[in-house]
Amino acid sequence: MAARIIDGKAMAQDLRAKIADAAAALTRTTGIVPGLAVVLVGNDPASEVYVRTKSKAVVDAGMRSFDHKLAAETPEAELIALVGRLNADPAVHGILVQLPLPPPIDATRVLNTIDPGKDVDGFHPVNAGRLATGLPALVPCTPLGCVRLAKAAHPALAGMEAVVIGRSNIVGKPLAQLLLAENCTVTIAHSRTRDLPAVCRRADLLFAAVGRPEMVRGGWIKPGATVIDVGINRVAGEAGKTRLVGDVAFAEARQVAGAITPVPGGVGPMTIACVILNTLRAACAALGVAAPDL
Ligand code: NDP
Numbered sequence: 606m607a608a609r610i611i612d613g614k615a616m617a618q619d620l621r622a623k624i625a626d627a628a629a630a631l632t633r634t635t636g637i638v639p640g641l642a643v644v645l646v647g648n649d650p651a652s653e654v655y656v657r658t659k660s661k662a663v664v665d666a667g668m669r670s671f672d673h674k675l676a677a678e679t680p681e682a683e684l685i686a687l688v689g690r691l692n693a694d695p696a697v698h699g700i701l702v703q704l705p706l707p708p709p710i711d712a713t714r715v716l717n718t719i720d721p722g723k724d725v726d727g728f729h730p731v732n733a734g735r736l737a738t739g740l741p742a743l744v745p746c747t748p749l750g751c752v753r754l755a756k757a758a759h760p761a762l763a764g765m766e767a768v769v770i771g772r773s774n775i776v777g778k779p780l781a782q783l784l785l786a787e788n789c790t791v792t793i794a795h796s797r798t799r800d801l802p803a804v805c806r807r808a809d810l811l812f813a814a815v816g817r818p819e820m821v822r823g824g825w826i827k828p829g830a831t832v833i834d835v836g837i838n839r840v841a842g843e844a845g846k847t848r849l850v851g852d853v854a855f856a857e858a859r860q861v862a863g864a865i866t867p868v869p870g871g872v873g874p875m876t877i878a879c880v881i882l883n884t885l886r887a888a889c890a891a892l893g894v895a896a897p898d899l
Contacts, residue, residue, distance in 0.1 A: 608862040617874035625666040627897040639888035640669040641699040642691045647677035647707040666881045677707045692720040698888035699725035725883035748780035750875030758831040758864035763788035770794045771814030813852035823857030832865040
């Protein structure tokens with residue numbers, strides 16, 4: 606039987622509506638509108654789309670969006686100075702610097718200057734450390750979305766074998782930490798992993814965050830497993846057009862898995878919803894108000 610499709614778009618819409626309600630309640634009680642500053646450097650077309658999508662999601666949720674578009678030649682010191690001003694601005698509760706940053710800007714140096722309390726991407730070492738040690742933290746948005754999608758198939762993840770392919774600081778590692786916190790037995794696979802198909806076949810929950818189109822084949826999947834596909838890869842389509850595919854060969858995987866996320870319409874929309882969720886959480890923390898359990 607074909608796998609159930611986990612509808613990330615519908616789940617994201619539902620979450621965004623709840624965040625908008627909670628943001629409105631926060632504004633009613635405190636008079637403060639949560640605000641997200643989005644910083645884009647250069648003209649990368651994909652980044653421009655992401656930034657527009659995030660800003661629109663923020664405004665749709667009744668929050669304020671402060672957009673800063675800087676030229677590709679902007680010196681690193683100028684970008685860091687802008688981050689400093691945003692850190693000090695009480696109307697800004699979240700700061701998001703869109704990656705990748707054009708060379709020679711050092712992204713790590715820039716991200717490390719963001720106030721950890723406003724770090725809605727969760728990339729600052731303070732937040733990474735807090736997540737790893739089980740303290741409250743702002744957690745990277747894509748992993749947050751992935752866990753929510755997995756829970757749509759299995760509300761209780763405890764005891765499950767989870768395999769995460771990819772060990773980046775923005776997806777693989779924080780996702781593994783979240784799954785550990787859910788009491789999964791977690792394996793992180795990467796480019797040096799031996800016999801990756803066999804490792805994947807152990808997984809009750811398989812997360813692919815690799816950046817290689819349709820690398821994970823149907824035969825790598827344990828029958829009935831839940832598959833969360835993080836990959837976004839643009840490949841040649843019909844009639845000279847391009848199309849998006851994930852890191853999982855969807856048509857094959859769907860015949861074996863129990864539940865699977867599509868690309869597009871899976872992890873992507875949940876990532877955006879979690880950006881505004883983190884903005885709401887950062888605003889609540891800044892105002893000393895308990896964040897709603899959404
Ligand atoms: P990175 O390039 O930073 O990391 C890729 C990881 O995949 C690395 O750990 C690498 O291993 C591993 N890898 C590469 N080749 C193989 C292989 N042949 N076998 C096993 N592992 C391999 O990517 P990101 O984590 O930033 O992103 C991963 C994917 O997720 C991309 O397609 C990206 O576009 C997408 N993405 C989607 C988001 C969304 O909102 N849906 C958000 C963020 C990313 P090693 O460490 O050994 O090099």
